[in-house]
Amino acid sequence: MALRFGEGEVHFDDHCVVEDAMPLLAFLEAEADPQVRLAHCTGMHTALIQVLAAIRPRIGSWPADPGLARLLGGLMGMEPT
Amino acid sequence: MTDQLLQRFIPEARDLIETSASGLLRLEKNPKDDAAVNEVFRAVHTLKGSSGLFDAVALTHLVHAAEDLLSSIRADELILDSTLIDMLLASLDQVGCWIDHLERDNCLPRDADGISNTMARELRSLAALPGSAQPTDAAPPLLSGQAADLDPDWLDGFSEAERREAFHRLTAGATVLAVRYVPDEACFYSGTDPLGLVLATPELLVAVAHPVAAFALPPDLDPYRCNLGFTLLTTADRTDVEMHMRYELERVEIRLVAPNDLISVAGLPTDAPVWEDFREEAGELLAAGDLVGLAARAATLNDLMGPDLAAVAALRWLATLLAAPTQDRAAIAALIEATVTGRFVAMPRQIAPVAQPSAAVPSATIGSAPRPHAVVDPHARAFARSILAAQLGCCEGIGFDAARLVAPGRVVGNLMASLGAGDVTDAIANALQSARDTGSAAPFLRLVDRLDAELAEGCGATAVPTSASAPVPAEPAPWHRDDRPAVSNHEEVRDDDARPLTHMLKVDQAKIDLLMNLIGELVVSKNSLPFLAKRAEEVHGSREMSREIKEQYAVINRLAQEMQSAIMHVRMLPVSDIFGRFPRLVRDMARKLTKEIDLVIEGEDTAADKIIIEALGDPILHIVRNSLDHGIEQPSDRLAAGKPATATLLLKAYQEADNVVIEIRDDGRGIDPAAIRAAAVAKGVLDQARADALSDQEAINLIYHPGFSTAAVVSDLSGRGVGMDVVRTTIEKLAGRVSVTSRVGEGTRTRLSLPLTMSVTHVMMVEAAGSLYGVPMDLIVETVRVPLEAIHTIKQAEAFILRDTLIPLVRMSTLMAQPARxxxxxxxxxxxxxxxxxxxxxxxxxxxxxxxxxxxxPLEGIVAGIKGFAGTALLGDGRVLLILDLKELL
Structure with missing residues (x-):
C-alpha cells in the first residue's frame, strides 16, 4: 500500500488506492491528533479524499500537484501551503 | 478477429437499420400494426446485441434507449405518435452515420458520446421511462447550443483569482466550460475513481469538490460510498470533455460559461461615502467613454481601501473588465453600481459568440452591451450581410416573379428578427405588396439594399421607417445559434466525403440459382461441340473444320468452367460457420453434465453450398447433443472401463467426390444393438423373429425409424434416437445420407454426407455391358488395360496386381446383369x-x-428407387447418360 503509518502521522506516497481507505480511516480514528503528510502523494482515490474531508485531520504537508492540493484544500476549508 | 466481425456487423447493422426504419414508417401509417412493432423491436434489439461486441459504447447506449422505448410501445404503455417516430428515425439515422464512421475509421467519432447521451436522454424523456427519474436526466440537453443559464451556485466554490483566470481565458478567445459531476454513490464498486477522472480532465483550469450530504461521523462513515460532487472549469472542447467522461455522462452536466457568470462581488460591506462619490464620478467617465480615466480612478481607490471589502472586489473586477480586449459597458456599469450596493447584478445573459466550441469564433465581442437596437457583433453583421447579398443575387437573377419573392422576403425577415434588429415584417410585406402592384422586384430590392446599408453602418433596423414603431425585443436573440450540433455534425459527415462504396452486394438467392442453372445448361450445351466436330469430320469429311470446332470448344470449355467455379464460390460457405458455435456449446454442456470432453474440429475450411451449410446446423446439433448427453460416460465410468477420463468428440468435415461429409465421432459407450432390438419389439416396430434376423448394423439403423424418436425409448437406448429421424429427414431433403456405425464400449460414428447440389459433375464416360455410363471422376484412380493372363482368379473372385498391390476386380457386366461386349x-x-x-x-x-x-x-419419380445410380445427365447429342453410384453398386 502507498500509506506509511508513523508515530501520530501518516504519509501518503505516490498514488494511494481505494484499498487504503479503511486503514486510513482506522488510523485517523485511533489517533488523538493525527497528522497527514501528503508531500509525496501524486494522487489518491476519491474514497481517501473523502475520509480526509470527513475527519479533517491536520495536514502536515500538501501534495505537490496544485490541482489536487486545491481540491483538497477547498474540501477541508484550508488553504494549501 | 474483431475486424472480421466488424465487417460482418456493418452490413448487418445497415440491414437492421433499414428494417427498423421501414417498420417505423409502416407504423406511422398504422400504429396498431403489432407485426411491425415486433419487427422493429427485434431489429433494434439485435442491433443492440451485436453492437455490444465492439468498442461503440455510444452506439449501444443510444440503441438501448431506442429499444427501451420500443419495448414500452410493444407493451402498450406508450402510444406511438409521429414525434416518437421522428425521434426514433433520427436516432436510427445517427446510428447509420456512426456505422459509416465505424466502417471508415473502425471507431466512433469523438463527439459520439455526447450525441448519444443527448439523444438517449431525449428518447427516455419522450418515453417517460423510469430512467428519466434520475436527477441528471431532468437537466436540459447537454448539447443544446442555446446555452442553458449557468446557475450562479455552480461557480461558488471558485476563488476570485480562479474566476479571474477563467475570465482572462474567455476574453482571450477560449471557451470555458463548467462541468458538474455528481458520481453515483456506489461508483467505487464499478471501479470508477471520480477524483482521478476529474483531475485528468483535459485542459482543466480548476476543480472543486463538495460533499453531497453532510459526512457521517466515524462509526457510520462509509468511505466506500461516494459522497462527493465535483465542479470544474476547463477550456477544452465540449467533445473532448464528453469523450473523457464518456462512461459517466449520465451524471455529468456541462455548461458554457459566459464572462458575466464569472464576475462575483463578495466581501465585507461598507457604507463609506467615498463609494457614492466614486459611483457618480465613474458613471460620468463611462458615459463620456473615458475608460482610461475610469481605470485610473478605480486603481487609485483600490490602493486606498482594504482588500476584504466587497466594494474593492468590485473594483478589482472593474479593473479586469477594463483591461479586457473589448469592454462590456453594461457589466462595467453594473460593477460601478456594485461598489455601492456590494452586489453585482449581471445584465441579462448574453449568448457569447462562442456558443459552439467547434465554431471557435474569436470572442472579440465578449459581453457586447445589450443595446437592443444595434447589431454590434461585426461577425454577425458580416454574416448577415452575406445572406442579404445572396438574397439580392437570387432576386436579381430571377427577375420579377411575385411568388418567388416571398421566400427571400421571409429569409430577410427572419434574419433581421434573429439579429434582434427589430421587426421588419411589415416593411417587407409593404415592399412585397408594392412589388406586386408595380410588377417589379425593385421595391423589395431597395428595402434589402437599405437594410444592408444599415447593417454596414452597424445600425439595426431602427432606422427603417415602417418598423420604427415595431416592438423591440428586450434581449437580442443569438445570431449564431446551433440548436442541434448532433444533426449538423452528422450532415457534415455525409457531405464531407460521400458514403464509402460498399463492397457487399445482397442478391436474391433465386437470381443466383437462375444464373447457376443457366451456367449448368451452358456447360451441358458445350458438350455438343465435340459431337459436332466429329460429325464435321465423319459426315462432311472436313478435318479442318473439325479441328477449328475443337479449338473453339477448348476456349468455351475453359470459360464455362471458370464461370461455373465462380458461381459456385458465390454460394459457398465454409463449415466453420456451423462448427464455430460448438466449442462453446460443448463446453457449457460438459460443465452442466460434469463430463470431461475434448472437442476436436477438423476440416473447418471445407466449403459447401450455402443451403447445405445452413441446413446442416441443426442435425449436427442434435447428434452432438446426443453424444454428449448419452454417448459419453461420466469420467469415473470411463476410468472404470479403462478409457481416459476425458472423452473426445470429433467434428470433422471433408469433401468426398461431389459430397461434403460431416463426421461426428465420440468414444463413448456406443449403441447396444440388443437394446435396440428389444425396444423395437416393445414399440411394435418389428416382431421378435424379424428383430432377431437383423444384423447388428441393421439394428442400429432402426434408430432412424420415426417410432424411435420418443423419450421413453431413448432412455432405454442410452439416448440414441432422439430426433434421429428428424436428422434423417433433414439430410434426405437435401439428397444426403446419414449413417451410424457404433461399437458397444468404443463409441459411435455418425456420418452425414450431402451432395454439393446443382454442382456440375465431372465424369468419365465408360462403355459397359453395351451401354454408356458415367463414373464420377473423383472416384477414378487410374485407367489400365490388363492382359487377360494377368488376371488371377482366387476362389470365385478375380483380381490383378497393379504395382505390387492386389486389386480386386468386379465385372460391370455382372453387376448390370448384362452380357459384356x-x-x-x-x-x-x-x-x-x-x-x-x-x-x-x-x-x-x-x-x-x-x-x-x-x-x-437426381433420379426422380418412378425411377427414384433404382439402386446403383446417382442420377442422370443429358448428353450433347441428346442421349441420356446414367451416372453410376459405385458405393451403392459395389
Whole structure:
C-alpha cells in the first residue's frame, strides 16, 4: 500500500488506492491528533479524499500537484501551503 | 478477429437499420400494426446485441434507449405518435452515420458520446421511462447550443483569482466550460475513481469538490460510498470533455460559461461615502467613454481601501473588465453600481459568440452591451450581410416573379428578427405588396439594399421607417445559434466525403440459382461441340473444320468452367460457420453434465453450398447433443472401463467426390444393438423373429425409424434416437445420407454426407455391358488395360496386381446383369481402378470414353428407387447418360 503509518502521522506516497481507505480511516480514528503528510502523494482515490474531508485531520504537508492540493484544500476549508 | 466481425456487423447493422426504419414508417401509417412493432423491436434489439461486441459504447447506449422505448410501445404503455417516430428515425439515422464512421475509421467519432447521451436522454424523456427519474436526466440537453443559464451556485466554490483566470481565458478567445459531476454513490464498486477522472480532465483550469450530504461521523462513515460532487472549469472542447467522461455522462452536466457568470462581488460591506462619490464620478467617465480615466480612478481607490471589502472586489473586477480586449459597458456599469450596493447584478445573459466550441469564433465581442437596437457583433453583421447579398443575387437573377419573392422576403425577415434588429415584417410585406402592384422586384430590392446599408453602418433596423414603431425585443436573440450540433455534425459527415462504396452486394438467392442453372445448361450445351466436330469430320469429311470446332470448344470449355467455379464460390460457405458455435456449446454442456470432453474440429475450411451449410446446423446439433448427453460416460465410468477420463468428440468435415461429409465421432459407450432390438419389439416396430434376423448394423439403423424418436425409448437406448429421424429427414431433403456405425464400449460414428447440389459433375464416360455410363471422376484412380493372363482368379473372385498391390476386380457386366461386349482384340481387359470407401477396386468395363462435365439430375419419380445410380445427365447429342453410384453398386 502507498500509506506509511508513523508515530501520530501518516504519509501518503505516490498514488494511494481505494484499498487504503479503511486503514486510513482506522488510523485517523485511533489517533488523538493525527497528522497527514501528503508531500509525496501524486494522487489518491476519491474514497481517501473523502475520509480526509470527513475527519479533517491536520495536514502536515500538501501534495505537490496544485490541482489536487486545491481540491483538497477547498474540501477541508484550508488553504494549501 | 474483431475486424472480421466488424465487417460482418456493418452490413448487418445497415440491414437492421433499414428494417427498423421501414417498420417505423409502416407504423406511422398504422400504429396498431403489432407485426411491425415486433419487427422493429427485434431489429433494434439485435442491433443492440451485436453492437455490444465492439468498442461503440455510444452506439449501444443510444440503441438501448431506442429499444427501451420500443419495448414500452410493444407493451402498450406508450402510444406511438409521429414525434416518437421522428425521434426514433433520427436516432436510427445517427446510428447509420456512426456505422459509416465505424466502417471508415473502425471507431466512433469523438463527439459520439455526447450525441448519444443527448439523444438517449431525449428518447427516455419522450418515453417517460423510469430512467428519466434520475436527477441528471431532468437537466436540459447537454448539447443544446442555446446555452442553458449557468446557475450562479455552480461557480461558488471558485476563488476570485480562479474566476479571474477563467475570465482572462474567455476574453482571450477560449471557451470555458463548467462541468458538474455528481458520481453515483456506489461508483467505487464499478471501479470508477471520480477524483482521478476529474483531475485528468483535459485542459482543466480548476476543480472543486463538495460533499453531497453532510459526512457521517466515524462509526457510520462509509468511505466506500461516494459522497462527493465535483465542479470544474476547463477550456477544452465540449467533445473532448464528453469523450473523457464518456462512461459517466449520465451524471455529468456541462455548461458554457459566459464572462458575466464569472464576475462575483463578495466581501465585507461598507457604507463609506467615498463609494457614492466614486459611483457618480465613474458613471460620468463611462458615459463620456473615458475608460482610461475610469481605470485610473478605480486603481487609485483600490490602493486606498482594504482588500476584504466587497466594494474593492468590485473594483478589482472593474479593473479586469477594463483591461479586457473589448469592454462590456453594461457589466462595467453594473460593477460601478456594485461598489455601492456590494452586489453585482449581471445584465441579462448574453449568448457569447462562442456558443459552439467547434465554431471557435474569436470572442472579440465578449459581453457586447445589450443595446437592443444595434447589431454590434461585426461577425454577425458580416454574416448577415452575406445572406442579404445572396438574397439580392437570387432576386436579381430571377427577375420579377411575385411568388418567388416571398421566400427571400421571409429569409430577410427572419434574419433581421434573429439579429434582434427589430421587426421588419411589415416593411417587407409593404415592399412585397408594392412589388406586386408595380410588377417589379425593385421595391423589395431597395428595402434589402437599405437594410444592408444599415447593417454596414452597424445600425439595426431602427432606422427603417415602417418598423420604427415595431416592438423591440428586450434581449437580442443569438445570431449564431446551433440548436442541434448532433444533426449538423452528422450532415457534415455525409457531405464531407460521400458514403464509402460498399463492397457487399445482397442478391436474391433465386437470381443466383437462375444464373447457376443457366451456367449448368451452358456447360451441358458445350458438350455438343465435340459431337459436332466429329460429325464435321465423319459426315462432311472436313478435318479442318473439325479441328477449328475443337479449338473453339477448348476456349468455351475453359470459360464455362471458370464461370461455373465462380458461381459456385458465390454460394459457398465454409463449415466453420456451423462448427464455430460448438466449442462453446460443448463446453457449457460438459460443465452442466460434469463430463470431461475434448472437442476436436477438423476440416473447418471445407466449403459447401450455402443451403447445405445452413441446413446442416441443426442435425449436427442434435447428434452432438446426443453424444454428449448419452454417448459419453461420466469420467469415473470411463476410468472404470479403462478409457481416459476425458472423452473426445470429433467434428470433422471433408469433401468426398461431389459430397461434403460431416463426421461426428465420440468414444463413448456406443449403441447396444440388443437394446435396440428389444425396444423395437416393445414399440411394435418389428416382431421378435424379424428383430432377431437383423444384423447388428441393421439394428442400429432402426434408430432412424420415426417410432424411435420418443423419450421413453431413448432412455432405454442410452439416448440414441432422439430426433434421429428428424436428422434423417433433414439430410434426405437435401439428397444426403446419414449413417451410424457404433461399437458397444468404443463409441459411435455418425456420418452425414450431402451432395454439393446443382454442382456440375465431372465424369468419365465408360462403355459397359453395351451401354454408356458415367463414373464420377473423383472416384477414378487410374485407367489400365490388363492382359487377360494377368488376371488371377482366387476362389470365385478375380483380381490383378497393379504395382505390387492386389486389386480386386468386379465385372460391370455382372453387376448390370448384362452380357459384356468387349472391344479390341480380346487379349486384354479395360479396367477402371476406382477408390471406393477407402479401398481400391478394379472395374472391368468394355471400353473407356472421354471425360465430360454434366449437370447431374437426381433420379426422380418412378425411377427414384433404382439402386446403383446417382442420377442422370443429358448428353450433347441428346442421349441420356446414367451416372453410376459405385458405393451403392459395389
Amino acid at each position: 468387349r472391344r479390341g482384340d480380346g487379349s486384354e481387359e479395360a479396367v477402371l481402378v476406382c477408390r471406393v470407401d477407402g479401398r481400391n477396386v478394379g472395374l472391368v468395363i468394355d471400353d473407356f470414353r472421354e471425360g465430360m462435365d454434366i449437370l447431374l439430375k
